[in-house]
Amino acid sequence: MDFWSNPYYQQIAMFIIINAILGISIYLTLSTGQLSLGNAGFMSIGAYTSALLTIKAGFPIYLSIPVGGLAACLMATVIGIPTTRLQGIYLAIATLGFGEVVRVIILNLKITNGALGLSGIPSIGVSIGKQISAMGFGNGAFGLTVQQLGNFSVIVILLMVLAFFVFFTMRLNNSRIGRAFAAIKADDHAAEVSGINTTAYKLLAFFLGAFVAGIAGGLAAHITFYIGPKDFAYHRAVEILLFAVLGGSNVVWGPLLGSVILTSLPEILRSAAVYREMIYGALLVVMMIFRPEGLLSEETIRLWKNKLSRNTPAKAVDVTRRTS
Amino acid sequence: MLLSLEHVSKNFGGLAALSEVSFGVGPGEIVGVIGPNGAGKTTLFNLITGVFSPTAGQISFREQPIVGLRPHKVTELGISRTFQNIRLFGHMTALENIMVGSHCRTHAGLWQGLWRTRGQRAEELLIRKKSEELLELVGIADERDTPAGSLPYGKQRRLEIARAMGADPELLLLDEPTAGMNESETEDLRLLIKKIQAMQKAVVLIEHDMHLVMNVCERLVILNFGRKIAEGLPEEIRENKDVIEAYLGREEE
Numbered sequence: 001m002d003f004w005s006n007p008y009y010q011q012i013a014m015f016i017i018i019n020a021i022l023g024i025s026i027y028l029t030l031s032t033g034q035l036s037l038g039n040a041g042f043m044s045i046g047a048y049t050s051a052l053l054t055i056k057a058g059f060p061i062y063l064s065i066p067v068g069g070l071a072a073c074l075m076a077t078v079i080g081i082p083t084t085r086l087q088g089i090y091l092a093i094a095t096l097g098f099g100e101v102v103r104v105i106i107l108n109l110k111i112t113n114g115a116l117g118l119s120g121i122p123s124i125g126v127s128i129g130k131q132i133s134a135m136g137f138g139n140g141a142f143g144l145t146v147q148q149l150g151n152f153s154v155i156v157i158l159l160m161v162l163a164f165f166v167f168f169t170m171r172l173n174n175s176r177i178g179r180a181f182a183a184i185k186a187d188d189h190a191a192e193v194s195g196i197n198t199t200a201y202k203l204l205a206f207f208l209g210a211f212v213a214g215i216a217g218g219l220a221a222h223i224t225f226y227i228g229p230k231d232f233a234y235h236r237a238v239e240i241l242l243f244a245v246l247g248g249s250n251v252v253w254g255p256l257l258g259s260v261i262l263t264s265l266p267e268i269l270r271s272a273a274v275y276r277e278m279i280y281g282a283l284l285v286v287m288m289i290f291r292p293e294g295l296l297s298e299e300t301i302r303l304w305k306n307k308l309s310r311n312t313p314a315k316a317v318d319v320t321r322r323t324s
Numbered sequence: 325m326l327l328s329l330e331h332v333s334k335n336f337g338g339l340a341a342l343s344e345v346s347f348g349v350g351p352g353e354i355v356g357v358i359g360p361n362g363a364g365k366t367t368l369f370n371l372i373t374g375v376f377s378p379t380a381g382q383i384s385f386r387e388q389p390i391v392g393l394r395p396h397k398v399t400e401l402g403i404s405r406t407f408q409n410i411r412l413f414g415h416m417t418a419l420e421n422i423m424v425g426s427h428c429r430t431h432a433g434l435w436q437g438l439w440r441t442r443g444q445r446a447e448e449l450l451i452r453k454k455s456e457e458l459l460e461l462v463g464i465a466d467e468r469d470t471p472a473g474s475l476p477y478g479k480q481r482r483l484e485i486a487r488a489m490g491a492d493p494e495l496l497l498l499d500e501p502t503a504g505m506n507e508s509e510t511e512d513l514r515l516l517i518k519k520i521q522a523m524q525k526a527v528v529l530i531e532h533d534m535h536l537v538m539n540v541c542e543r544l545v546i547l548n549f550g551r552k553i554a555e556g557l558p559e560e561i562r563e564n565k566d567v568i569e570a571y572l573g574r575e576e577e
Contacts, residue, residue, distance in 0.1 A: 168438060175437030175444070176423075176430055179416070183424045186413035193373055193407075195399035195428030195491050204434075250415075298415065 005144055010151040014223050016263045017158040021216040023243040023255030024165045029209035030249045031173075032202050033185035035088060037237045038079070038095030039213040041102040042072040044232035046214025047221040048112055051121045054222070056111075061124055065218035072214025073207055075102075080206040084199065087188075099237050107229045117228025124157065124222045125150040158219060165212055169252045181205060213240075246287055248294025251301050258295070325387075326351045326526050327372070327403070327495055332381030334367055334550075341367045342550045344381070349495065354517065354527045356541035356558075358534075360570060363547040365530045366408055369497050372528075373405050374398040385495070400428040404488035405497035408530075410480045414473030418464060418483050421472050422455035425490025451490075458486040462516060478509045485516065495526045502533050514540050538562070546570070 022039060029036040050068035053059040059067070083094045106112045129150030137146070144152065172178045180201050183191040192198045221227045239262070247258025265283070269276045287295075325348040334342040342364040349355050357365050370376045372383060374395040383391050390398055404425075413421050430451055436444035459465045462482040467475055472483055481501055488496055498517075502510045510533060517527060517540050531537045537544065538558045546554040546561060548570040554561060561567055 171438050171440070172434070176427065176432045176448075177434055177437055179420060179424050180427055182416055182420075183413045183427075186415060187411050189375075190407065190411035190413070191424070192395045193375070193399060193405060194425050194487060195396050195404075196424070197394070197396045 005148045005152075007147065007151060010148075010155060012264065012267055013155050014151075014158060016260055017155070017162050018216050018220050018223070019239075019243065019259035019263045020162055020256050021158075021165060021219070022213060022240045023247065023259040024162075024169055024252065025209045025212035025216060026240050026244050027249060027252050027255045028169065028212060029205050030244055031178075031181045031185060032205040033188065034084065034202055034205060035092045035241075036095040036206060036209060037092050037241060038076075038098045039209060039240045040232045040234075040236035041095075041099035042076060042210040042213035043217035043220070043236070043240075044099075044102055044106060044227075044229070045072045045075050046217030047227050047232070048106060048118070048217075049214075050218035051118050051221040051227055052111065054122045055118065055120065061122060061127060061222050065215060065222065068218035068221075069211045069214035072210045072217070076207045076210030077203075080203050080210075084202040084206055096234070096237060099232070100234065103229050103232055106232075112229075115229060117226060117230075118221075119226045121221050121225050121227065123225055124219075125154045128153045154223065161215070161219065166252060166256070173252070177201070177204070242284070244294070246284065246294060248296040248300075250293070250298050251296055253301065254294050254296040261295075325349065326353075327385050327528075328383070329368075329372075330382045330384075332368075332371060332378045332383060334364075334371055334376060335379045340550050342371070342378075342547075345547070345550075345552045346381075347545050347552065347555055349526050349528055351494070352521060352524050352526055353543065354521055354529065354541050356529045356531060356537040356544045357547065358531065358537055358544060359547035362549075364550040365547055366499060367550075368547070369405055369499055369528075369530065372398070372497065373403060396428065399491050399493075402492070402494040403497065404491045404493035404495075406481075406484040406488050406499055406501060408499040408503065410477075410484055412472040412480055412484060412487070415471055417469045418459060418472055418475065418486075419452070419455050419468045421483055421487050422458050422490045423451050425487035426451045426454060426492070429490075429492055455486075455490060458489050461489070461519065462486045463512065478505055481505065481513075482516070485520075489520070493525060495528065496520060497528045497530075499530045500532065501529070502531060502536060510536055 022043065025039050025042070026036070029039075046068035049071040050064040053064040053067060054061060079098050083091060083098070086094055107115055112118065125147070129146045132146055132149050137149070180191065180196045183194065183196060184198050184201055188198055242262055243255045243258035245258070246262060247256065248254030265280060266276060269279055272279060328348040330346050332342060332345045333340065345368065357368060359365055367376070371378050374390065374393050374397065377392055382389060385401055385403060388401070390401065413424060416424070430447055432444040432447050456465070456468065459468055462485055464475070464479050464482055467479060472480065475483060485498065485501065502513055505513065514536055517529070520527060529537065529541060541558060544556065544558055544561045545552060546567050553566045553570060554564045556564070
């Protein structure tokens with residue numbers, strides 16, 4: 001219980017989940033073979049939209065976050081129509097440029113409070129805490145304070161959002177649209193000739209990635225009280241990309257694992273003090289040399305499925321085979 | 325005419341890949357397109373399927389002009405093709421490859437896929453069944469769950485035909501389907517093309533295997549340096565001087 005009630009660890013757990021959601025957002029665009037580095041930009045649009053709606057317009061948080069996601073989506077349509085025609089590295093550069101443009105605009109707008117950023121963003125934890133107090137648990141319950149209970153509920157909510165997106169992605173993968181995505185990733189031209197409107201589906205993937213990133217941005221804003229343009233700079237875009245690079249981008253579990261490792265690694269390595277960043281960098285280089293496809297691939301998943309099914313009765317084996 | 329080409333030309337910069345080519349394909353007919361390497365046969369397929377637009381000329385399918393349509397639209401209208409260098413979706417299973425082929429005949433969207441609505445499940449079941457039948461048709465039913473990339477070469481060729489058939493085409497364009505195949509595989513392919521014809525589908529076949537072409541095609545179109553040099557029944561073509569010259573060269577005086 002000590003671990004779960006420590007606000008510091010709770011905060012890290014929240015960041016891990018938000019980063020995992022960001023991992024899903026890059027996975028969605030990558031599932032059509034598009035390397036987009038615009039997810040930090042979409043995240044900032046979600047974060048600022050949601051923060052401003054709650055601060056200036058008094059929107060409730062549960063409404064402002066989805067609106068933030070939709071705003072990111074809208075922006076994705078505007079920039080996606082020209083950019084999804086680009087391929088590979090060109091798309092990466094264009095979307096990276098887009099992220100920087102968004103950052104510079106935010107830096108210079110009055111409403112976003114420029115370089116100072118927005119502070120005093122209503123927090124999910126605090127508002128849940130208030131609810132808990134109103135319900136008569138003024139001194140907390142289960143041996144936890146109101147703040148701890150609030151944080152704990154935030155983690156549960158974040159996990160639910162993450163679980164929904166994982167569910168969504170897995171259902172998508174096993175559907176007609178998911179097959180179209182996979183076909184486009186495997187061979188764009190063959191997919192087009194096989195009757196798939198590749199432009200439309202690439203745009204859709206871009207769109208979904210932006211929406212998920214926007215939601216992650218909104219959640220992040222309402223957890224940290226403060227957001228500034230620096231939070232969504234170039235390093236953020238690269239960090240999101242690293243989730244997919246480290247974890248593997250062919251299965252949804254890849255970026256999830258990547259985000260968990262990369263978010264907790266700096267904390268685990270905290271005792272290594274100044275060498276922390278060096279170890280972090282060295283690990284990534286080693287990774288690139290020995291497992292360039294990422295930690296998890298389709299083969300790894302298949303291997304584990306087989307291992308697990310070998311230990312279960314024959315009937316279960318049959319079921320897994322049919323669903324896989 | 326199911327498909328008709330009228331004075332179709334295609335230039336790549338200064339190079340005339342095709343010039344003034346005209347011919348037609350009737351419903352259920354098997355037409356062979358032959359010619360030496362570089363004669364413009366694959367360019368012809370690329371023009372029909374909308375990969376390139378012709379520099380001049382008109383292409384129509386079921387009396388409807390199709391020039392300028394995107395390739396997926398052309399497929400939706402009923403023209404499917406295979407590639408000279410096999411282009412399957414390597415990581416996907418054989419069955420999934422064919423299911424992708426029937427994409428333009430199905431409708432389930434994001435929402436239906438997410439909640440597995442009744443309509444979506446029925447549709448999935450239907451295309452799964454249809455795809456299994458196509459696996460059966462091309463004779464690789466036991467490779468249903470094998471990733472396409474790890475199939476042997478001959479089976480990949482067959483799978484590509486099955487994928488093209490997934491879109492329920494009225495016209496199937498086959499680009500050198502027997503390339504790299506041995507004699508018995510080629511014979512199997514001949515039977516397959518006959519079966520496809522029996523399903524009321526027209527086939528345009530680019531092929532170098534003269535034995536197959538002469539056996540299976542009802543009519544032949546011969547291209548050389550981007551021009552149609554002859555058209556006719558296989559037995560006529562066999563005797564045609566220009567054709568023999570294009571393939572074997574001129575006899576020295």
